[in-house]
Structures are given as structure tokens and as C-alpha cells.
Amino acid sequence: MEPNLGLRDRKRLATRLRLEDAAVTLVLRDGLEHTTVDAISELADVSPRTFFKYFESKDAAILGLRQVEIAESELAEQCDRVAEHGLIECVIHLLLTVIGPPSTRLTMREDRLEILRRHPHLLTTQLAQFTQMTTEVTDAVAALVARDAHFAGGSSAELAASADLVLVLCGGAVRVAVKEWAEMNPTDADGAAEQLESRAISLAREVSVKLS
Amino acid sequence: MEPNLGLRDRKRLATRLRLEDAAVTLVLRDGLEHTTVDAISELADVSPRTFFKYFESKDAAILGLRQVEIAESELAEQCDRVAEHGLIECVIHLLLTVIGPPSTRLTMREDRLEILRRHPHLLTTQLAQFTQMTTEVTDAVAALVARDAHFAGGSSAELAASADLVLVLCGGAVRVAVKEWAEMNPTDADGAAEQLESRAISLAREVSVKLS
DNA sequence: ATGCATCACTGTAAAATTGCAGTTGTGCAA
DNA sequence: TTGCACAACTGCAATTTTACAGTGATGCAT
Numbered sequence: 001m002e003p004n005l006g007l008r009d010r011k012r013l014a015t016r017l018r019l020e021d022a023a024v025t026l027v028l029r030d031g032l033e034h035t036t037v038d039a040i041s042e043l044a045d046v047s048p049r050t051f052f053k054y055f056e057s058k059d060a061a062i063l064g065l066r067q068v069e070i071a072e073s074e075l076a077e078q079c080d081r082v083a084e085h086g087l088i089e090c091v092i093h094l095l096l097t098v099i100g101p102p103s104t105r106l107t108m109r110e111d112r113l114e115i116l117r118r119h120p121h122l123l124t125t126q127l128a129q130f131t132q133m134t135t136e137v138t139d140a141v142a143a144l145v146a147r148d149a150h151f152a153g154g155s156s157a158e159l160a161a162s163a164d165l166v167l168v169l170c171g172g173a174v175r176v177a178v179k180e181w182a183e184m185n186p187t188d189a190d191g192a193a194e195q196l197e198s199r200a201i202s203l204a205r206e207v208s209v210k211l212s
Numbered sequence: 213m214e215p216n217l218g219l220r221d222r223k224r225l226a227t228r229l230r231l232e233d234a235a236v237t238l239v240l241r242d243g244l245e246h247t248t249v250d251a252i253s254e255l256a257d258v259s260p261r262t263f264f265k266y267f268e269s270k271d272a273a274i275l276g277l278r279q280v281e282i283a284e285s286e287l288a289e290q291c292d293r294v295a296e297h298g299l300i301e302c303v304i305h306l307l308l309t310v311i312g313p314p315s316t317r318l319t320m321r322e323d324r325l326e327i328l329r330r331h332p333h334l335l336t337t338q339l340a341q342f343t344q345m346t347t348e349v350t351d352a353v354a355a356l357v358a359r360d361a362h363f364a365g366g367s368s369a370e371l372a373a374s375a376d377l378v379l380v381l382c383g384g385a386v387r388v389a390v391k392e393w394a395e396m397n398p399t400d401a402d403g404a405a406e407q408l409e410s411r412a413i414s415l416a417r418e419v420s421v422k423l424s
Numbered sequence: 425a426t427g428c429a430t431c432a433c434t435g436t437a438a439a440a441t442t443g444c445a446g447t448t449g450t451g452c453a454a
Numbered sequence: 455t456t457g458c459a460c461a462a463c464t465g466c467a468a469t470t471t472t473a474c475a476g477t478g479a480t481g482c483a484t
Contacts (some may be wrong), residue, residue, distance in 0.1 A: 006450080007449095007450070008450050008451070008461075008462080011449095012461095012462080015462090033473095036439065037439075037440065037441090038439085046463075046464090047463070047465075048440095049442095049463075049464060049465070049466090050462080050463055052440090052442075053462075056441095057440080057441080058439095058440070058441095087423065124347070127347065128340045128343065128344075131339060131340065132336060135336070150422040150423070151422055157392070161388045162415075162419055164387075164388050165381060165384045165385060165415060165416070166419060167384075168380045168384035169381050169384070169419070171380070172376055172379075173377060175376075176376050176377065180373070203373055203374075203377060204377070204423075205423075206374070207377040208419075208423035208424040209424040210362040210374070211299065211300060211378065211381070211416075211424075212417070212421040212424045218481070220431075220480050220481070223432085223479095224431095224432075248469065248470085249470065259433070260434095260470095261433075261434055261435070262433055262434070264471065265433080268471090269470080269471080270469095270470070
């Protein structure tokens with residue numbers, strides 16, 4: 001699946017998956033509150049200290065939320081699509097790029113949905129993490145908004161405010177699209193990226209039209 | 213200022229303000245990383261355990277973020293404005309109601325802005341808390357959206373998705389408006405509520421128009 | 425004024441999270 | 455192959471945060 005990775009990266013990926021599996025397994029078996037970081041780490045054969053090198057919190061491990069770091073070059077590349085496509089399309093594509101493709105392991109996805117049903121407060125964690133991800137691209141979105149014809153001519157402060165709002169709207173659209181996809185599409189995971197992008201764009205468009 | 217409070221509530225309010233003052237004072241004096249919850253609690257004359265009865269985290273105390281709990285009745289009352297006003301206006305008014313009026317203590321506001329400048333990561337905390345607040349009114353917003361003429365006729369899932377996006381857009385508008393107000397309006401704190409509402413509405417309207 | 429229900433406060437212990445320093449394994453070039 | 459730079463892993467200590475259980479203060483009806 002991923003043969004183009006060196007030994008170091010393969011080990012790292014394996015450790016992360018082992019931690020995710022351990023977290024999900026133990027939570028389903030013992031319940032969220034009786035599952036400790038120590039137990040997860042032990043089952044995954046790493047020290048508790050290492051656990052936090054992979055995940056920001058226990059919840060993040062259970063949900064499989066990796067921390068993103070974006071290369072400036074990637075962002076700049078994405079930003080050269082404004083002329084051809086619309087602003088909403090560009091921002092959503094940017095967001096989907098940084099959050100990466102959804103997990104292809106169907107069992108895992110089912111298990112996580114079950115955990116989310118049992119512990120709704122995890123939705124808060126998920127939302128917070130997602131929001132944090134989106135803020136990482138704030139500067140890039142500001143640049144995109146500044147180039148858009150509809151927003152041109154505003155003051156610096158106005159542009160910054162507009163960028164902020166465009167970002168939260170598109171981020172929300174992506175979040176809703178991902179959620180719908182996770183809940184409704186148990187079969188193929190191939191066209192996922194395209195489906196997500198298409199759905200998110202139509203959601204954002206629809207709302208902005210109906211609100212104006 | 214607030215004579216219509218019993219002894220218990222007055223004491224509680226005083227304790228919260230003492231904790232906020234202690235947190236801000238110590239952070240400005242010793243720096244964020246050298247200020248412990250123990251020190252804050254000691255200066256405020258409560259136990260560290262009590263600290264967490266008032267604030268969810270050290271950061272929340274520094275920023276003065278109180279945890280909100282909304283009465284269902286209040287929400288229902290707000291929701292009866294859809295017919296007369298637009299959807300955006302209603303949702304923003306709802307949000308401003310639940311987050312309450314901004315702090316009127318100017319020194320405190322200045323001090324906190326200074327701390328935010330020195331420790332940008334606190335913005336993440338602030339944003340997360342704000343997002344959490346907004347999600348508390350998800351159901352009420354869903355009801356508002358369902359009543360709105362532009363959104364009527366959609367399926368249940370479509371309505372839920374739309375409500376989600378309307379909420380993040382309005383929430384973002386309020387957040388931007390509050391931020392602008394905190395940074396630019398050192399004088400009167402009286403018309404604050406109206407200014408905030410007006411600014412947030414125009415922000416949300418403008419973006420939805422330009423995006424559509 | 426009295427009694428009761430409730431809430432605020434506290435101590436203790438356990439779990440979660442972070443910082444620091446040291447060891448080991450990996451990638452890479454000589 | 456050897457050696458170096460760096461990343462991953464670990465242990466340890468300190469801090470943050472939560473759960474539980476108990477004590478005292480407050481609000482309120484009588």
C-alpha cells in the first residue's frame with residue numbers, strides 16, 4: 001500500500017496504528033473512563049511518554065486525529081487555482097489537502113462511530129481539533145480572499161475579517177461532508193476524496209446563496 | 213452595580229474576579245509558564261481544587277472565560293423573532309445573548325490583550341471555548357433554520373447540515389466582531405452590545421453576498 | 425429563630441499532560 | 455563499513471485536571 005516509505009517512516013506509521021488500535025480496542029472493551037493512557041501504551045508496546053509524541057491527548061488517539069503540519073510550499077501551490085476556480089472551491093480543496101484522506105479501514109471507522117455514539121462529548125474534541133487544523137491555513141486563505149474579485153478593494157482589516165469567515169464556512173462544510181461520508185458510505189473508499197470535495201462545495205454554495 | 217444578588221452569589225462573583233485578577237497579575241509579573249494554578253489559587257485565597265470549580269483550565273482563568281449554561285426557556289424566547297427579522301439577525305442575537313456582555317473593566321481588557329500578544333497560542337484556547345459555547349445552541353439554531361423560508365422544504369439531513377453552517381458563519385462573525393471591539397474601543401462600554409450585534413450582522417451578510 | 429436542602433469549599437488520590445535529559449535506532453555521506 | 459546528525463524512544467519529575475467523599479456556609483420555608 002505504501003512501499004514508498006523508509007524503514008523509519010514505516011515503523012512510525014506502524015506505531016501510530018498500533019496506538020490507535022489499542023485505544024479503540026480498550027475503550028470498546030473497558031469503557032472510556034476505565035481506559036488509561038498507561039494501558040493503551042502498554043498494549044501498543046511503547047512508553048506512556050511516547051504516546052504523547054503521537055497524539056495530543058487520549059481522545060485524539062481514540063479518534064485517530066493526527067496532528068498536521070503543512071509545508072508552506074504546498075499551500076502556495078494550492079493558491080494558484082483562484083483564477084480558474086471559485087474562492088469556495090479553492091479553500092475547500094486546500095482544507096481537504098491538509099486534513100488528508102479519511103481512514104480506509106472500515107472496521108475502525110465503524111468502531112469509532114460506535115464510540116462516538118456512546119460518548120458524545122468526544123464530538124467536542126473532534127470539532128476543536130478540526131478547528132485548530134483549519135486555523136493553520138489562515139494566512140493562505142487570506143491570500144486567496146485578497147485575490148478574489150468579489151472581495152478586492154476592501155481595507156486590510158476587512159479582508160482579514162472576510163478571510164476568517166470564508167474559512168469557518170468552508171471548514172464547516174468540509175466537516176459536515178466528512179461526517180456524512182463517515183456515517184453513510186460503508187463501501188468503497190476510493191472516490192472518497194472527490195465525493196467529499198464535491199459535497200462540501202455544494203453545501204457551502206447552497207448556504208451562502210440562501211443566506212443572501 | 214449588581215445589588216440584586218444574594219450573599220452567596222456576591223461571594224461567588226467576588227471569588228471569580230479574585231481568581232481572574234490573580235491569574236492576570238501573576239502572568240504579567242512572572243510569565244505564563246512560571247505561573248502555576250497553585251500560585252493563582254493561593255493569591256486568591258482558595259484551594260487549587262476550588263480553582264477548577266470556577267474555570268475549566270488555567271488558560272480560561274487568564275482569559276476570563278466563564279463556562280456558560282443556557283436555559284432552554286431563554287432559547288425558546290429568542291427563537292420567536294424569525295418572522296420579524298432575518299435568520300442571520302436571529303442567530304447572531306442568540307449567540308450574543310448566551311456569551312453575555314463583554315467585560316467592562318478596561319484595565320483588565322488591556323492586560324489581557326497584552327497577554328494575548330505575548331502568548332498567541334491562547335487564541336486557540338479562546339477559539340475552542342467560543343466554539344464550544346456556540347455548539348450549545350445547535351438545537352435552537354436548527355429550529356430557527358427549519359422555520360426560515362429559504363431553507364424550508366429540505367430533508368432532515370439537509371436542514372441539519374444547513375443549520376451547522378449557518379451557526380459557524382454567524383459564530384465566526386460574532387467572534388470577529390468581539391475581537392475588533394476589544395482591540396479598537398477603549399472608551400465607552402455602554403453601547404457595546406448594540407455595536408457588536410450590528411457589526412456581526414453586517415460581516416455575515418457581506419460575506420454571504422460576496423460568496424454567492 | 426429553626427431545620428433542611430443545596431451549594432461552595434476543601435483534602436486526597438489518581439490520571440492526564442508537559443519539560444528535560446539521556447539513550448538508542450535510522451538515514452546518509454565519506 | 456564507519457561515523458555523524460538527527461529523529462525516536464524512554465524515564466523521571468512537575469504541573470494540570472478530574473473523581474470522590476466529606477465539611478461548613480447559605481437560602482429559604484416554617
